[in-house]
Amino acid sequence: xxxxxxxxxxxxxxxxxxxxxxxxxxxxxxxxxxxxxxxxxxxxxxxxxxxxxxxxxxxxxxxxxxxxxxxxxxxxxxxxxxxxxxxxxxxxxxxxxxxxxxxxxxxxxxxxxxxxxxxxxxxxxxxxxxxxxxxxxxxxxxxxxxxxxxxxxxxxxxxxxxxxxxxxxxxxxxxxxxxxxxxxxxxxxxxxxxxxxxxxxxxxxxxxxxxxxxxxxxxxxxxxxxxxxxxxxxxxxxxxxxxxxxxxxxx
Numbered sequence: 001x002x003x004x005x006x007x008x009x010x011x012x013x014x015x016x017x018x019x020x021x022x023x024x025x026x027x028x029x030x031x032x033x034x035x036x037x038x039x040x041x042x043x044x045x046x047x048x049x050x051x052x053x054x055x056x057x058x059x060x061x062x063x064x065x066x067x068x069x070x071x072x073x074x075x076x077x078x079x080x081x082x083x084x085x086x087x088x089x090x091x092x093x094x095x096x097x098x099x100x101x102x103x104x105x106x107x108x109x110x111x112x113x114x115x116x117x118x119x120x121x122x123x124x125x126x127x128x129x130x131x132x133x134x135x136x137x138x139x140x141x142x143x144x145x146x147x148x149x150x151x152x153x154x155x156x157x158x159x160x161x162x163x164x165x166x167x168x169x170x171x172x173x174x175x176x177x178x179x180x181x182x183x184x185x186x187x188x189x190x191x192x193x194x195x196x197x198x199x200x201x202x203x204x205x206x207x208x209x210x211x212x213x214x215x216x217x218x219x220x221x222x223x224x225x226x227x228x229x230x231x232x233x234x235x236x237x238x239x240x241x242x243x244x245x246x247x248x249x250x251x
Contacts, residue, residue, distance in 0.1 A: 003084060005052045005065040012072040017043040024050055031072060033059035051100060060171045064099050095123040098130055102173045106133050135195050137174050141165075142181050142199025143225045147207050149185070202228045 009016070009028055017027040020043070027043035029036050035058045036042040044058040055062035061071075070080045103109040106129040112119040119126065148165055151158035169178035184196035192200070205228040 001084075002052050002065055003069070004049065005047045005054060005068060006049060008065060008069045008072070009047060014045070022049075024048065030056040030058060030061070032056060032061040035059065053100060062101060067099075093123045093127070095119075095127040095130070098126070099173075102130065105173050106130055134174050137172060137177065138180065138195045139199045139202065140225055140229055141169065141172075141177060142184065142196050143203035143206055143228065144168075145181050145185060146200060146203025147225070150207050198232065202232050205231070 006022070006026060009026075012031070014031060015029040020027040026047045026049065028045045028047060029043055030045040033044070033056060036044045045054060045056045047054050052065040053063070054065070054068045063071075066080050066084070067077060069075075070077045073080065098108075100109050103112060103126075106126070108119070108126050108129065111122075144165060148158055148161045151161065166178055169181070181196075181199075184192050187196075189197075189200070202225060206224040209224045209228070
């Protein structure tokens, strides 16, 4: 049985809003960003006692109660899980490790809530949907990162966009997305993973559109990447042996 998230918070001396303590959504000072530490009436961290979830409405740090304790204690997620459940002899299917926010992104949150038995039967499909979602997010965000990195003659603009991009990755339900993208970017092109190569192709096409219009606004950059991604996949279907067909559409 999962620990009570309020008990975990109390064990690490979190400061609560007394008016909300014990309610479905209990509010506390956020120990991660600490943006509310000097604001007497502000409590940015929400603790949901029904689902044992937490989320900071300022820095967007979020997850389940085991993850919460892991971050507060500095221990690994595995160590915290073993503290409550011991060492599991039978491997747990990765679909059961997805939190409600991740399941919501792939359309399985309510399905699991309404019928856990059927969710168990479809666990392979669930995890496949999650893997597809993760790849799509990595590809598009790698393309965005490529475009930002190309702003070599606009250092202030690149710095501004990079800060925005890092926050975007932190807000994502894909764990460690920024670190994965950065690691792939630093590798030689031939050594990059498939999703990074796809993202590179899409990023090049989107960058051409940016250069053509001299438009580097965040909203439009996202649109260019989405269109480039769409054309990349359509070209891949029509020309499976052509790896660089995308660039011709936005050139």
